Amino acid sequence: MQVKRMKPLRRFFAIRGMASAMIAFAALIVIYVVFGLREPNVFSPVNIQNVLRSMSKYLIIGIGQSYLLITGNIDLSLGSVVGMSAMISATLMTHGTHPMIAALIALAACLVIGVINGLLVGKAKLPPFIATLGTMFTARGIGYMINNNRNTDAIASGIGKEAGDAFQSFFYYGKTLGVFNTFWVAVVVFIIFFFLLSKTRTGRHIYAIGSNADAAKLSGVSVFATTTKAYMVSAFCAFVVGLILCAQAGMGNMEAGNMYEMYAVAAGVIGGISPLGGTGLLLGTFAGAAVWQTLENGLNMIGAQVGLQRIVIGVIVVFAVLLDVVVRRGTRKRIR
Amino acid sequence: MGEIIVTMEHIHKTFPGVHALKDVHFELRSGEVMALLGENGAGKSTLVKILSGVHPRDSGSMTIFGQEYGDLSPKQAQALGVAIIHQELNMCRHLSVAENIFLGREQTRLGTLSNREMEKEARRILGDLKIDLDPRKVVGELPVSKQQMVEIAKALSTNARVLIMDEPTSSLTSREIDDLFRIIRELKAKGCGIVYISHRLEELRYIVDRVTIMRDGQFVSSANFADTSMDEIIAAMVGREIKEKFPRVSTPLGKRVLEVRNLNAGRMVRDINFSLNEGEIVGFAGLMGAGRTETTRAIFGADQKQSGEVILDGKAVSIRGVADAIRAGIVLAPEDRKKDGLCTKLSIRHNIALPNLDTLCDAAGVVRRARETAMCVNAIDNLRIKTPSVDKDVATLSGGNQQKVVVAKWLARNSRVVMFDEPTRGIDVAAKVEIYHLMNKLKQQGIAVLFVSSEMPEIMGIADRIIVMCDGRITGELSAAEATQEKVLTLATRFETKVAAANQ
Numbered sequence: 001m002q003v004k005r006m007k008p009l010r011r012f013f014a015i016r017g018m019a020s021a022m023i024a025f026a027a028l029i030v031i032y033v034v035f036g037l038r039e040p041n042v043f044s045p046v047n048i049q050n051v052l053r054s055m056s057k058y059l060i061i062g063i064g065q066s067y068l069l070i071t072g073n074i075d076l077s078l079g080s081v082v083g084m085s086a087m088i089s090a091t092l093m094t095h096g097t098h099p100m101i102a103a104l105i106a107l108a109a110c111l112v113i114g115v116i117n118g119l120l121v122g123k124a125k126l127p128p129f130i131a132t133l134g135t136m137f138t139a140r141g142i143g144y145m146i147n148n149n150r151n152t153d154a155i156a157s158g159i160g161k162e163a164g165d166a167f168q169s170f171f172y173y174g175k176t177l178g179v180f181n182t183f184w185v186a187v188v189v190f191i192i193f194f195f196l197l198s199k200t201r202t203g204r205h206i207y208a209i210g211s212n213a214d215a216a217k218l219s220g221v222s223v224f225a226t227t228t229k230a231y232m233v234s235a236f237c238a239f240v241v242g243l244i245l246c247a248q249a250g251m252g253n254m255e256a257g258n259m260y261e262m263y264a265v266a267a268g269v270i271g272g273i274s275p276l277g278g279t280g281l282l283l284g285t286f287a288g289a290a291v292w293q294t295l296e297n298g299l300n301m302i303g304a305q306v307g308l309q310r311i312v313i314g315v316i317v318v319f320a321v322l323l324d325v326v327v328r329r330g331t332r333k334r335i336r
Numbered sequence: 337m338g339e340i341i342v343t344m345e346h347i348h349k350t351f352p353g354v355h356a357l358k359d360v361h362f363e364l365r366s367g368e369v370m371a372l373l374g375e376n377g378a379g380k381s382t383l384v385k386i387l388s389g390v391h392p393r394d395s396g397s398m399t400i401f402g403q404e405y406g407d408l409s410p411k412q413a414q415a416l417g418v419a420i421i422h423q424e425l426n427m428c429r430h431l432s433v434a435e436n437i438f439l440g441r442e443q444t445r446l447g448t449l450s451n452r453e454m455e456k457e458a459r460r461i462l463g464d465l466k467i468d469l470d471p472r473k474v475v476g477e478l479p480v481s482k483q484q485m486v487e488i489a490k491a492l493s494t495n496a497r498v499l500i501m502d503e504p505t506s507s508l509t510s511r512e513i514d515d516l517f518r519i520i521r522e523l524k525a526k527g528c529g530i531v532y533i534s535h536r537l538e539e540l541r542y543i544v545d546r547v548t549i550m551r552d553g554q555f556v557s558s559a560n561f562a563d564t565s566m567d568e569i570i571a572a573m574v575g576r577e578i579k580e581k582f583p584r585v586s587t588p589l590g591k592r593v594l595e596v597r598n599l600n601a602g603r604m605v606r607d608i609n610f611s612l613n614e615g616e617i618v619g620f621a622g623l624m625g626a627g628r629t630e631t632t633r634a635i636f637g638a639d640q641k642q643s644g645e646v647i648l649d650g651k652a653v654s655i656r657g658v659a660d661a662i663r664a665g666i667v668l669a670p671e672d673r674k675k676d677g678l679c680t681k682l683s684i685r686h687n688i689a690l691p692n693l694d695t696l697c698d699a700a701g702v703v704r705r706a707r708e709t710a711m712c713v714n715a716i717d718n719l720r721i722k723t724p725s726v727d728k729d730v731a732t733l734s735g736g737n738q739q740k741v742v743v744a745k746w747l748a749r750n751s752r753v754v755m756f757d758e759p760t761r762g763i764d765v766a767a768k769v770e771i772y773h774l775m776n777k778l779k780q781q782g783i784a785v786l787f788v789s790s791e792m793p794e795i796m797g798i799a800d801r802i803i804v805m806c807d808g809r810i811t812g813e814l815s816a817a818e819a820t821q822e823k824v825l826t827l828a829t830r831f832e833t834k835v836a837a838a839n840q
Contacts, residue, residue, distance in 0.1 A: 011727075014725075015727075016683065016729070199702050199703055200697070200700075200701045200702050201693040201697045201702075201703060204690065204703065205693075207682060207686065208679050208682065208686070208690050210681075211681040212675075212681075214675055214676045215675070215677055215678055215679050216679065216690065217638065217658060218636075218638055218668065218670055218676050219658070219691035219745065220657075220658045220661075220662040220691050221690065222657070222659065277681075278679065278682065
């Protein structure tokens with residue numbers, strides 16, 4: 001047949017969501033250079049390492065939230081599950097549980113929240129905003145109660161200094177190939193879920209129910225199973241970030257992960273994930289998380305107030321969605 | 337016939353990459369129904385969108401009621417009395433008839449709504465059109481035909497004198513169409529000019545005064561309807577003679593493939609029994625809302641059924657969900673392609689692959705891209721889907737090509753039974769014929785084909801056997817040889833008489 005081979009560059013940009021992701025990367029470079037010109041320290045190796053480490057948290061939760069945004073849903077419980085993961089693993093470790101076992105138990109608890117979200121949204125058909133608002137409070141409450149409404153002691157007090165240091169080093173303070181381990185953890189998570197989303201049946205189903213759940217259902221896709229899988233992915237991502245925060249503090253903080261669900265939405269949306277579902281690439285989420293962190297870091301480095309930082313980030317998020325809307329309107333016109 | 341009220345001359349319009357209108361000429365007189373005809377993509381919609389202010393034109397002039405205009409805004413067009421009724425109705429489903437009619441122009445007194453006055457006014461407008469409808473009814477609870485009439489009433493309440501109707505009959509039953517035509521005649525008598533866009537050529541003769549035919553963005557011809565034959569119209573639309581409108585192939589009847597016994601699923605599917613054989617196409621005829629769509633959905637497992645057996649190749653199969661049906665080899669190409677058929681934000685590739693991922697993935701659930709590409713390219717070839725690449729978004733395709741993608745999804749796998757629900761709705765003549773050819777091909781391959789259609793000629797022309805439904809029940813079965821339009825219609829209107837039952 002007359003299937004023309006597009007030129008490689010055109011084919012690259014023909015991938016749905018690629019244009020938005022590339023715009024986010026371009027914005028990243030501009031932001032980075034602008035700050036670097038104001039404050040040369042932005043370019044220093046130490047700062048780059050710090051940025052890579054800090055953006056990792058946003059990237060991982062951003063991946064989780066992106067899965068939901070692509071299905072046309074949202075996960076507001078994400079930040080609370082981060083906190084729950086940190087509190088459960090830290091509490092267990094202060095009682096001398098092996099970090100591996102502690103992590104597995106925390107993972108199981110997080111996945112339960114994911115499944116509940118899936119049941120509420122995919123089966124009971126509650127609006128995702130409301131369903132996950134409920135689990136958001138519930139998960140945060142569980143996080144509080146794990147250690148009797150107190151932050152935990154240092155994890156080293158339970159598993160010993162050596163094991164404690166090893167845990168903290170593995171997730172936060174250690175370096176591999178000159179880059180903090182946190183970043184490598186994020187890279188591994190990214191690769192796994194990038195593969196799952198773009199190369200597997202499950203990934204296809206996630207895009208399909210986000211684009212048109214009725215049509216997907218009539219094509220034999222289980223909307224319930226797919227929604228649940230997406231919520232489990234986000235719960236898994238929250239679990240990983242919980243471990244990272246636990247390693248960073250060396251203890252469990254009850255407020256760990258507060259507001260992260262919103263940071264995650266921001267990272268996805270800046271990277272061109274449509275909050276209406278059906279489109280977006282994790283590559284965009286990567287760029288979005290990096291833009292976010294570069295902004296925060298750059299504004300810090302030039303000594304901007306915290307309030308100003310928040311305002312700038314707020315404006316950027318709205319601007320990113322606005323751009324998406326404008327681009328969409330443009331394409332719709334072209335299609336007639 | 338009245339004076340000329342709309343003249344459009346030398347209209348050009350380009351969209352990025354498409355020259356949608358080239359030097360188009362159009363004229364409308366008061367008190368006439370002007371059919372605007374052409375295949376999908378001929379530029380009809382673009383033309384009426386320019387007239388109603390939705391799109392600006394690139395060049396050309398418009399004269400409306402003697403006044404020349406450049407570009408119009410939708411608001412200006414409305415003020416001039418140009419109203420458009422879209423194929424997809426634009427109503428607030430949760431609001432009442434009166435609220436919809438006065439939406440955006442609510443009458444108030446001292447800032448509070450004058451509901452009673454608006455209801456009275458709405459009742460007067462509906463009464464003028466002889467539409468029997470309570471203005472307090474919630475629009476979402478009305479049948480589509482009534483909703484459409486509300487839409488017409490709304491247009492008239494703004495004193496529309498130019499009324500554009502885009503495929504107004506596509507979702508109506510024959511009786512509802514009669515009502516619509518009656519209303520159109522009323523409007524004509526009041527001096528309205530009506531632009532009537534439709535693919536259903538057979539209904540033109542009831543109301544149309546003149547026709548304007550477009551092809552590939554160009555004006556082809558304009559004539560009095562009485563002076564032209566249907567063959568001439570079709571020839572002008574497609575630019576070539578279509579030899580056979582309904583291609584029919586005969587194949588010897590094979591063994592029984594599907595049997596449905598005592599199927600019950602809600603009010604619209606009651607005690608359905610029928611069977612399908614190899615080598616035949618079975619058409620499901622009936623009025624809109626007869627339960628045909630619901631029957632196919634129940635067989636396919638999309639809706640729950642209360643009882644009933646599905647027997648495939650002599651073995652009973654248990655279908656609890658769509659996935660079960662697909663696995664067994666029973667598939668359904670649904671009615672509404674935008675709502676049920678396609679993921680419009682995804683590419684052709686992803687749409688065709690979606691129901692076939694079981695065969696395209698390896699054991700780990702990873703999609704085998706080469707296999708997938710082969711399947712999609714093959715489907716595009718077989719169905720002659722016009723696209724430069726399998727990775728194009730389905731939203732960029734024309735209606736006919738989108739419909740082919742819906743069909744392609746299901747032909748890429750080896751099924752035993754293929755059900756089509758209104759496979760040719762809203763697509764052009766040439767694409768329709770291709771769909772017919774495709775059904776014939778399936779029939780020759782020994783696949784049982786069932787199709788639901790509201791177009792009588794199509795059912796008569798394609799089906800080997802016609803099953804007629806009315807009000808959720810099968811009311812009769814006719815072979816192609818014995819079927820006449822009258823017989824089908826009689827069966828389709830065989831409602832249960834509730835009064836008699838109550839009196840017994």
